[in-house]
Amino acid sequence: MDDENFSGSGEAFNDAEGNGEYKQLPFYMPKQPICKMLRTYWSYANASVKYGENTDYPVHTLPCPIPKGTYYIKDVEINTDGWPLVMPRGFLKGVVSLYDKNEMVGTLAALIHITDKHS
Incomplete structure (x- = not known):
């Protein structure tokens, strides 16, 4: 994948109550x-x-370009030390869209449950 043909965008949504009603x-x-x-x-x-x-x-x-192949990402424990201090609590959904010559060819969605850190 190269910069001339492939592009991406991303959006974030929050469901503070955990009832499936996500707000952008x-x-x-x-x-x-x-x-x-x-x-x-x-x-x-x-x-x-x-x-x-x-x-x-x-x-x-x-x-770059991204080498052709099949790759994996697995068993990730998220380290949030460098993230913003103020984050909305609840379920955060991130959606990244992948485009090939401006045609959407795929999406990646990640769901994270954000709570206060307890010492």
């Missing part, structure tokens, strides 16, 4: 070339997704 949040990633998007937003996942531990994708180098 003002956090979003505007549609942009795929490699630029990875370089710009990778810092949020960098502490949690590690090459050789829970992925075989070379996240330590973030190559």
